[in-house]
Amino acid sequence: MIKLFGSLLVLLVATSFGFKKASRFAERAKQLRQFITALKLLETEILYAATPLSEAASKIGARIRSPVGTFFAELGHMLREGQGVSAGEIWRETLSAQRSALALQEVDRDVLTTFGQTLGISDRQDQIKHIQLAISQLGSEELVAREEQQKNEKMWRYLGALMGLALVILLV
Amino acid sequence: MSARSTPSASGVITAICEQIACGLPARIRQAILNLPSEVLMQIEEIRLRLGRPLQILYGGRDQFVTLQGKLTREPEAGHMLTEEDMAQTLNLMSGSSLYALEEELRRGYITMVGGHRVGIAGRILLDGTGNVRGMKEIAAFNIRIARDVQQVADGLGHLLIDSASYRLHNTLLISPPQCGKTTLLRDLARKISKGTLHPKIAGLKVSIVDERSEIAASWRGAPQHDLGPRTDVLDACPKAEGMTMMIRSMSPQVLITDEIGRSEDGHALLEAIHAGVTVITTAHGFGMHEVRSRPLLRQLFELGAFTRYLVLSRRHGPCTVEGVYDKRGDLIQTGAEVG
Numbered sequence: 001m002i003k004l005f006g007s008l009l010v011l012l013v014a015t016s017f018g019f020k021k022a023s024r025f026a027e028r029a030k031q032l033r034q035f036i037t038a039l040k041l042l043e044t045e046i047l048y049a050a051t052p053l054s055e056a057a058s059k060i061g062a063r064i065r066s067p068v069g070t071f072f073a074e075l076g077h078m079l080r081e082g083q084g085v086s087a088g089e090i091w092r093e094t095l096s097a098q099r100s101a102l103a104l105q106e107v108d109r110d111v112l113t114t115f116g117q118t119l120g121i122s123d124r125q126d127q128i129k130h131i132q133l134a135i136s137q138l139g140s141e142e143l144v145a146r147e148e149q150q151k152n153e154k155m156w157r158y159l160g161a162l163m164g165l166a167l168v169i170l171l172v
Numbered sequence: 173m174s175a176r177s178t179p180s181a182s183g184v185i186t187a188i189c190e191q192i193a194c195g196l197p198a199r200i201r202q203a204i205l206n207l208p209s210e211v212l213m214q215i216e217e218i219r220l221r222l223g224r225p226l227q228i229l230y231g232g233r234d235q236f237v238t239l240q241g242k243l244t245r246e247p248e249a250g251h252m253l254t255e256e257d258m259a260q261t262l263n264l265m266s267g268s269s270l271y272a273l274e275e276e277l278r279r280g281y282i283t284m285v286g287g288h289r290v291g292i293a294g295r296i297l298l299d300g301t302g303n304v305r306g307m308k309e310i311a312a313f314n315i316r317i318a319r320d321v322q323q324v325a326d327g328l329g330h331l332l333i334d335s336a337s338y339r340l341h342n343t344l345l346i347s348p349p350q351c352g353k354t355t356l357l358r359d360l361a362r363k364i365s366k367g368t369l370h371p372k373i374a375g376l377k378v379s380i381v382d383e384r385s386e387i388a389a390s391w392r393g394a395p396q397h398d399l400g401p402r403t404d405v406l407d408a409c410p411k412a413e414g415m416t417m418m419i420r421s422m423s424p425q426v427l428i429t430d431e432i433g434r435s436e437d438g439h440a441l442l443e444a445i446h447a448g449v450t451v452i453t454t455a456h457g458f459g460m461h462e463v464r465s466r467p468l469l470r471q472l473f474e475l476g477a478f479t480r481y482l483v484l485s486r487r488h489g490p491c492t493v494e495g496v497y498d499k500r501g502d503l504i505q506t507g508a509e510v511g
Binding site for chain 2: 046050051053054055056082084085086087090119120122126
């Protein structure tokens, strides 16, 4: 009885580990898409309304789902409390503070950090150019992420369950 | 011109603590707030220049300020502003969003909460046709603390009103710079809007075309000065276009704008007067002789556009009325009799 119960538990844990690993891939692609949507909103705010950054970030934070929405809400909050620190610095700090909540990879973070350094320091035209560049870079990252998702998602799901099964067979 | 109320001293200190301070980097803010309160309440300007000492102007004097908030006459003893100080100031003033100040950078000043105005100077960027497109490498800030002086228009009511029909006169205020034209204009707008200018005239709908954001000092759309309950403001709009827009859209009874100068301004002004709107405006000048000699003003004078001319000076402080003239340019009251 105990053996059966233990085997089931091992199987369950291994399967959920596999699913979690798999969802990480889906999550990355989803969050990149959310960042792209957020930057498009930012582009509109800057281009048509010249909304100050803190306000624009809060607005975006309210419209995009967590965790990307949380990142922007936090960014808006930090910008208001910023005491004269540049927007780029605040963007970088917020990004590293939210690192564990975001399923991004090093290369995604690099794109975002580089983009952050240009925030707020030039006129509208220039800001729009930087936003568009970031959107296209994130777009190609998203494509890569989707490919990886397709390749790895299924694999990890099976792998988890199979590993569990293997463990059970070995132990029994 | 006896009763005039300047904002209370504590009001100015509150303005500096709550409105000005948040635009300054922490250590500069501390230095300013450490100044003695009798200095604080007289502050007119705070000046920040890259690589040069922090300076304030107060009560007609100017002094440099150390980081500890001590006043000094020696430029070398004052706190030398670093690039970091200037960058932080710009970030605070712009909310880290330079793009939101594009228009302001093109004109060379920012309006803060409370109507305080910050003049900026740096390196100008030109567009293809040689027009000013913006500014970068900002190396100087001049923070001018706004004081809303009220009641300067007291005792002028009967001069600006046609005693037969109880209508307001189309009025031109003539004055050299720094003599309180805009202050008087603002107080007139407030009184006309409230209906306190003259006992026989109830509050009227007032439209202000505020091309240089000076009359209302709007900050994010809200006038920072009290302009009365029946007043609409068109902020940062070219005068000629703005006057026509306001007449079409806001059906004003009184139209107020400052510093007419270009010929299209005159044209729009005549349109307004023909539409039955009372116009009150200002022009730079020292007296009636300029009204008769400058092209646009002479044209308006000959057409009888204005029925009252008020000449201002600084003889007894800002807003001293030197003389009041009628439609034909005849003196109807000298400064000594006013107020």
